[in-house]
Amino acid sequence: MSNMLLMPRLILPSPAGGSLSDDVAVAVRDAIAAGELVEGTTYSVYQLAELLGVSRSPVREALLRLAEAGLVEIARNRGFRVVLPTAHDIEEIFEIxxxxEPAACRRAAEHATDEHRDTLAGLVETMRGAAERGDAASFWPADRALHDALLRAAGNARAAAIIDQLRATTALLGPPTTATGRSLDEIHAxxxxxxxxxxxGEGRTAEQxxxxxxxxxALLLSRADRS
Incomplete structure (x- = not known):
């Protein structure tokens, strides 16, 4: 049975130049990560559209994309269900x-522009400051942006989009520090x-x-999932 009570805080993100279906996908993904949408419950597309204040068309498009990424399962004529990643899913994600990413880091070291280098230096500095303050809310967006910037510095925007979606899947396991047992300082390092x-410009070192x-x-996340 669909359940509207478990979706009270679903909101669209601030527009960032993407399509409406992009915004809906982000809203659903964030709601899953926040525990607003829970595994094992079937949710109505109609309810979701009403809560977000959009038509059903971008909601359906967003859900189809999330289903392709393995984040939800479409229940025909009923709605959708949340699918949380398993240890096997984590293994597949990190294989990809x-x-x-390692090869991209080597290419980034060899071909990054001055603008790319400035972006990378700024993001790692943001991570350092957030780690020192214990500010996880600022740390993790910078972490995600840094991985994206490395791939773009390597000249592969498609890979950046793929990795962003894969990271969204593993993020459903919970806060990364809790999942891996590492501190923000260690991850920043x-x-x-x-x-x-x-x-x-040390491509081989960056790759390694x-x-x-x-x-x-991957090892730490797999251990956390089995515990």
Whole structure:
């Protein structure tokens, strides 16, 4: 049975140049991460459209995209259900990330523009400041933006979009620090090593540092999911 009471705080994000279906997808993804939409409950497309103040068409389009990403399951003629990632899902996600991100860091070190380098340096500094303050709310968006900036510095916007969606899936496991057992300072240090190598033009070092970061994160997330 659909349940409207579990969706009271669903809101569209501030417009950022994307389509309405993009905004709906972000709203649903954020609601899942916040526990407003819970696993095992079937939600109505009509209710979701009403809560967000949009027509059903962008809601359906957003849900189809989220279903392709494995975040929801479409219940024909009934609505949709939340699907939380399993240990196997995490393994698959990090296999893809390991195939894309380390090599991208090497290319970024070799081909990044001055603008790319300034962006990377600014983001890692934002992470450092947030870690020192214990400000997770500022830390994690900067973390996500840094990974995106590295891929774009490598010249691969499509890979950046793929990785962003994969990170959204693993984020449903809960706050990354809680899931992995690492502090914000430790996570910042891993990223700082990657960025330093990119800024120094050390492609091989950047590639190895990103591989180490991803392998460590995958192992810790898998352990947390099995505990």
């Amino acid at each position: 990330r390991l195939a894309l 891993e990223h700082a090593t990657i960025v330093e190598a990119v800024l120094d 540092a990103m591989r180490h970061h991803l392998e460590s994160t």
